[in-house]
Amino acid sequence: MTKLALDVTSALIRISGVKQLDGEDIEDTAVRALAVVEERFQRSEFEKKDNARRVNEILDVVMSLASLDYTKRAGFSESSDHIDALAGGVNMLGEELKQSTISLKEKEVLLREIHHRVKNNLQIISSLLNLQSGQIEDERTRQQYAVSHERIRAMAMVHEKLYESKDLSGIDFGDYVSSLAHGLNLSCNPDPSRIRLNIDVDQAPVQLKLDAAIPCALILNELVMNGFKHAFPGERQGEISVQFIRGTEINQLIVSDNGIGLPMQFDLENTNSLGLQLVTVLSEQIDAQLEIVNEGGTKFVLRCRCH
């Protein structure tokens, strides 16, 4: 045996852990060592393939969970090794995810139902006010009832849009602006042939959360109602424009008219108009900037960061 062959044989015997028996020829020991090493190698190859299969099975379960399919479960081997721990962990996380998803869906249904009921209740209140206003003879009081009726209707519409929304967290304010303005045109415009309403809303959706949507809705309601009520006295003709412009940071809600304009001495801070007082207070509430241009009619520009 050459030195190289002897070195290889010795290394093989050492790696295999086989002991040379008394009187045994080193070549016979090498044959036994080779069998051990070969058997170990084959076992290792089998384990590699088996581990890859088990890991793939767990990955299949993970992928099913990712698509919210909870029917698959990872299996266990007899070894209670790290792969079994992974399988157990994935199975348990799947169970928790299933429960959370069910709870979330139940809550979503409940929330949708709540918004639906709030909308219905507000509509009932609004209708009651409307009915009651029919029994009032004093014109001024009747007008006040009508205004309250519109304010409540504006809020009801927010809840209606909310329960119709995809995720219940907010409404597409552009869509709301169109709906409310159209609604006010039907209910508050004294003569649509004399006062025209233009609505110009950015097509890109702007999601507004409930806490910002209600104030914005009421502001819009007041400004449009104010226009119908005061901008075109007598038989004066003209138009009211409602614009909603989406910005990267700041959105603009513009309500303008080419009517008689505000009185020269008008001061928003000291106005007696409850509607405009409401506009000021609600603008502050949502940190919006309100600009009034009293030139060639009236223009209210509300700038807010609401999203």
Add this chain to the structure above:
Amino acid sequence: MTTADSIFETSLDPRGFIISRVAPLAEINLDHAKENTAKVREISGDVVYPILVDIRKIRSISKEARDHFAMRGRKPGVVAIAMLVSSPLSRIIGNFFLGLNQPVVPTRMFTDRDQAERWILNGKHEEHD
């Protein structure tokens, strides 16, 4: 059908805590969990003890059983839980009881039984948890 008796070996340690050992390769479901709770109450009598649960050989535990052991919405039958773990699987399960399925009483995971007993017996759970 397996019963809690074949899954858990539960007894009262004379030093003043319950010990419950999970059988090798046990797959625990809600029935087993409920039976174990009943057994703990039976052993405890009027006293509420801490418990040492040896889950080193556990194979799996269902979601319902985990929720049951978390004791939410029911009066706890133990004052603290020390979980004895060793295998990767038992560590994973133990961590569920420290997070997603956290029981309402102080719960801690140990790999060393002496440390677990010390935590229970010295009232450490009352101080730190």
